[in-house]
Amino acid sequence: MRHEMSTLKKQLEDVKGGDSATPLSTTQLSPIQHMNPVTPALEDAVAEEYIEPENEPENLNVNEWSRQALEKALERNGGNRKKAAQEMGISDRTLYRRLKQYGLDDKK
Numbered sequence: 001m002r003h004e005m006s007t008l009k010k011q012l013e014d015v016k017g018g019d020s021a022t023p024l025s026t027t028q029l030s031p032i033q034h035m036n037p038v039t040p041a042l043e044d045a046v047a048e049e050y051i052e053p054e055n056e057p058e059n060l061n062v063n064e065w066s067r068q069a070l071e072k073a074l075e076r077n078g079g080n081r082k083k084a085a086q087e088m089g090i091s092d093r094t095l096y097r098r099l100k101q102y103g104l105d106d107k108k
Contacts (some may be wrong), residue, residue: 067102070095074104 016096085095099105
């Protein structure tokens with residue numbers, strides 16, 4: 001611990017440019033400022049107004065959730081049914097059955 005303190009004091013003296021008893025000049029950076037300088041652009045930054053994204057009405061129907069998940073999986077996989085089934089964690093057969101159930105079997 002003493003060794004660390006003496007090392008820090010030496011580093012502080014190096015940053016100050018001399019004796020640890022001399023105060024920092026306005027042109028010198030403190031050790032903390034030296035490690036993390038604040039840029040003037042950040043000081044002058046203006047906060048933008050936060051706009052809440054519009055949420056779709058909450059739908060608690062499990063079949064609708066399943067249909068939306070199926071459509072998104074097919075879309076993300078370019079219509080590849082095998083990859084969509086793998087992504088959803090269901091078998092190919094289950095995917096085909098759900099496609100037919102939701103009337104999506106003509107879509108790819």
